Amino acid sequence: MELKPVIGLEIHCQLLTKTKLFCSCPTDYVGREPNTIVCPVCLGLPGSLPVLNKEALKLALRAALALNCTILKKTRFHRKNYFYPDLPKAYQISQYDIPLAVNGYLVIDGKRIRIRRVHMEEDAGKLVHPTKTGRLEGAEYSLVDFNRCGVPLIEIVTEPDISSPEEARNFVMELRSLVQHLGVSDGNMEEGSLRCDANISISVDGKFGTKTEIKNMNSFKAIERALAYEINRHMEVILSGGEVIQETRHWDDSKGITTSLRGKEEAHDYRYFPEPDLLPLFISDEMVSEISKTMPELPWDRRNRWKMDFGLGDYEVFVLSSSKVLGDFFDACVREIGKPKEVSNWIQVELLRIVDDLRLKIEDCYFAIPYLKEVLELLEKGVINNQVAKAVFEESIRERRAPIDIVKSKGLEQVSDEEALKDAVKRVLEENEDAVKSYLSGKDKAFNFLLGQVMKVTKGKANPAVVRKVLEEELKALS
């Protein structure tokens, strides 16, 4: 019996427009006082009517084109009817039978993951549950904030072409990078501007199985964990001779499990029908060609450029393109400094760690570009050694101080003078007779220990190459 996971994803991305999908309220709801960016339209007040945002349409088309989709020339909106307190009209304006675009694909590690459809829809409001955990369960009452209501989304639905949790994660990462590069969405999973649901089933000897839908995966890690858990659960059911039940399940990140949300028979009957308050939407060839012409550099093109022009490797370009801001920062550094390979290395090994430690954002680190440039120059000239360079770079960012100042005021210049280092080496050899003995008895490992001791007594400022040379000479003299 051959068991294979079959995964399809449904991703909602919030579009980077100034105003909502059908009204002129602003979209920047994060951190706002509740119910302050609303109007009769997004509140669904009786008598109010929707008017489509042109920019939202353009962004949606841009995403669809970048995903290699066919744009449907005659599309329309539908109403999706259901009751929930965060949905003021009791229906969501969405697209149903004729979406904006169909039949696209995105390449992940050389494999085409097909995109079934891309469509536009409006977001709902937000509920707050005043419990200790903020969870719905056990809340005596709930509070509604309509600020997010009506914010434009695109929904991207894949075919069930994904075959592992890792591939699913990579797909979402690539898609996030894409929408960021397109300026279509900021792709922030924590703030919910990119949300992912998954459909999972297990095919048995090539025959499709029953699928479950997983909701509430709020990070890349959660996607990987939830899918792994769910695949395992399906496999266990199948291998023990049971049957998977078609249902919607909720991923509980803290417990690391999925739980049943609703079964097939409780599935909603959304009673979709064409939205009468909007006319059909005709997409002209001019509009499509205008958007194609103004398409920004896509992540895969960028990666190719870095490989071809800078000679970077697969892994490097993967990391650098994982978010648009990082790629932009890297490009800015190379423009300023040159030395793409070293810059790439310093960004990936040092800067990302520093940024993490200091809780900075990459996009706020442009001030550090001259610092990096200076550090690399100091290194190149042999003024400081590699170890000092790393410490100085970090300090320069923390203190917002030029690296050269730090080096001078702390006297961190590299010591390359053989005579000056000879004293230090001799002292180390005297104080570590055991290590010297074991080196002389043939244990080479002891050499590195002694070298480290010399670096230590010189407070890391010694030029390691010179130390090595002197140390070798002195040990030879002892043998």
Place this chain on the structure above:
Amino acid sequence: MELCDMPAWKLKEMISKGEIGPEDVLDSVFNRIDAVEGTLNSYITLLRDSSYAQAKEVKRRLKEGESLPLGGIPIAIKDIICTKGIETTCASKILKGFRPPYDATVVARVKRAGGIIVGKTNLDEFAMGSSTENSAFGPTRNPWNPETVPGGSSGGSAAAVAAGEAILALGSDTGGSVRQPAAFCGIVGLKPTYGLVSRYGLIAYASSLDQIGPMTKDVKDCALLLQVIAGKDDKDSTSIKLNLPNYLEACEVKDLKGIKIGLPRECVSESIDRSVARVIEEAKRVFEKLGAKVVEISLPHIEYALPTYYIIAPAEASSNLARYDGVQYGLRLKAGSLREMYLETRTNGFGEEVKRRIMIGTYVLSAGYYDAFYLKALKVRRLVKEDFDEAFKEVDYILTPTSPTPAFKIGEKIDDPILMYLSDVFTVPVNLAGICAISINGGFSDDGLPIGIQIIGRAFDEYGVLGVASAFEAETECHSRRPYRR
């Protein structure tokens, strides 16, 4: 003749000559209201104080030389059209106390034109009905005979205009709700082409069919009010941009030479009242006398229009009315859980007919029934529209009765929804096709009740329709009769 029984265009002339002021018209209107409102119940909300304040403001604007098409004319607004800060109920318990924070586009335009809003008129709850009996605020009565209904759903607006409780009124027409009450009350009612008048602020019943229309004492007033409310509104995606004609000019038409009017054989069947058949026969002769050629035509799918309408309209209504759930505004009945709150509020907040249409609408859209009912109805809707397209290749206008009977007795049809629905058999097809039609008084029944005739025109040919109606009016006397005129 008292001022309140005069048409707006005449009052305007008198105001501009300085013979009377806007307050005089208001005095006359409110005197009439005081005399008859206890019987008729045309209004849900009266705005006596604010009317006089508005009149003062209009006088100031007139003095400053502003040209105000409705300067100082009292107008009544159907209580399904949003008025900022003024309770807008849709005659439903569920919206009791709801004060919209904005004006409907038509209300803003009426105000800008110097119209004085005297009150919000009664209607069938959420415009669902043909008799104004389905109101949480009690039925409205027909000023010609208080034992009979004024028609519906804009029965309050129709009764108010007929009785001189307002000079002009706005109604809304989804399947005949402007024209049928206009016919029952002996006034003029126009259902504009879908897309001519903004629906922004009209609380939706069936969005693909709803249009706001003027309800007036004569055709010239109808043109006057249409001019104010018609035209593209950026807030309504279904409103259409076009160069508006001067509708008042249409009322100068004196003869109908070269015009071809179709009389559908399906509309003069044995199912219509004898007096209605007589009025249509007389109207035909009037049109011929005016120089028009009246020919028999066929609208083969018209008999399917009513069931089609009663699928599409409730389907849209079930969605439009789902928002009344007690969360944000209006009625909320106390309950332990959200689900119970929804159920309590909706079950008690809506009246019987509204619940019936929500149920039907939900059913025809639900899984397993969509194709057989809703989709089927959309297809038949196209057939009905194509009937008109075909007919308008042959003729310029179509003449039908507005309703198969004159006003019926209060209570007569209330327990038989299908019988009630039949009242709209000639008006509904016009909404399905999205074209325009006017109802004008064509004569009276033996019992002295007015009988309306409907003139249907091509999409956006309100100008032509007003012209035909105006010529008919100039040739006949019946429109000048008023129930309370002394």
Place this chain on the structure above:
Amino acid sequence: MKVSRGDVEHIMKLAYLDLKGEEKEKMIHHFSRILEYFAKLQELDTANVEPLSHVIEESTPLRDDEVGEGLSQEDVLGMAPDKEGGYIKVPRIV
């Protein structure tokens, strides 16, 4: 076409209406009559007819992406039947 009691109850659930007793019986009765009336449409062969959802055959107008004036929190909460700290309050959801 007769509608079943179960159908009507299912629709009541979807529509969030809770009819009881006489009102429910009346609804079932009228529901059936209205569905019978709809049956007339089955006389027509519509296999080759395009459904008509919009009578206006133009593309929906597009709005520029410019911020306009909205309502204040006061406006919103002023209409609300129950509120707390800037939010609209609703009873327990589950």
